Amino acid sequence: GQNIDQPTEMTATEGAIVQINCTYQTSGFNGLFWYQQHAGEAPTFLSYNVLDGLEEKGRFSSFLSRSKGYSYLLLKELQMKDSASYLCAVKNDYKLSFGAGTTVTVRA
Amino acid sequence: EPEVTQTPSHQVTQMGQEVILRCVPISNHLYFYWYRQILGQKVEFLVSFYNNEISEKSEIFDDQFSVERPDGSNFTLKIRSTKLEDSAMYFCASSDLAGGPNEQFFGPGTRLTVL
Numbered sequence: 579g580q581n582i583d584q585p586t587e588m589t590a591t592e593g594a595i596v597q598i599n600c601t602y603q604t605s606g607f608n609g610l611f612w613y614q615q616h617a618g619e620a621p622t623f624l625s626y627n628v629l630d631g632l633e634e635k636g637r638f639s640s641f642l643s644r645s646k647g648y649s650y651l652l653l654k655e656l657q658m659k660d661s662a663s664y665l666c667a668v669k670n671d672y673k674l675s676f677g678a679g680t681t682v683t684v685r686a
Numbered sequence: 687e688p689e690v691t692q693t694p695s696h697q698v699t700q701m702g703q704e705v706i707l708r709c710v711p712i713s714n715h716l717y718f719y720w721y722r723q724i725l726g727q728k729v730e731f732l733v734s735f736y737n738n739e740i741s742e743k744s745e746i747f748d749d750q751f752s753v754e755r756p757d758g759s760n761f762t763l764k765i766r767s768t769k770l771e772d773s774a775m776y777f778c779a780s781s782d783l784a785g786g787p788n789e790q791f792f793g794p795g796t797r798l799t800v801l
Contacts, residue, residue: 609787620777620792621729628787665729672717672734672742674790679728 582677598651600666608669615663688712690793707763709778719779768800
């Protein structure tokens with residue numbers, strides 16, 4: 579089975595840094611994705627990790643430890659538009675298995 | 687920038703009726719997927735499709751569901767006899783390859799409401 583856990587909600591101030599943790603226990607692993615989803619919209623791709631370590635893309639970074647079944651998404655220099663749900667998803671063969679998402683609220 | 691499109695954006699139907707949700711994947715993509723998201727819940731995988739056949743399906747994808755690529759551009763999800771619990775946002779996605787960092791691009795979704 580698939581078990582992917584992430585916090586339900588986080589709040590941070592504009593300009594700050596927020597780290598969203600994700601732990602997973604899955605029957606297979608072909609990579610871990612982070613998606614952003616604004617309310618009522620489709621998920622949009624943020625990052626991908628398959629090897630241990632940190633991947634940096636502008637204000638967003640993602641880290642993976644396969645031995646610990648752990649990943650995090652780091653959002654730096656938070657902007658109001660970053661208020662959204664952030665979805666951790668594990669790739670196994672063809673499918674993505676998603677966590678329930680972490681709703682990040684950015685306050686001025 | 688190429689994108690996945692879906693029609694309709696919102697479908698309202700009576701319980702027991704058949705619905706067809708339509709998707710146009712990105713043109714050079716080979717792998718197609720359907721996911722659903724019940725309001726307030728997580729995104730759930732339904733089915734993946736490659737080379738005109740189902741490559742993987744979840745336990746949600748039972749006999750009332752079917753997928754088809756009727757022509758070179760459309761990809762459809764049919765629900766034969768809708769139930770109240772089928773009410774959800776249905777997302778189509780596509781990717782050019784299945785493995786590695788090849789992201790799945792999601793369409794804007796069809797909100798299905800079963801009354």
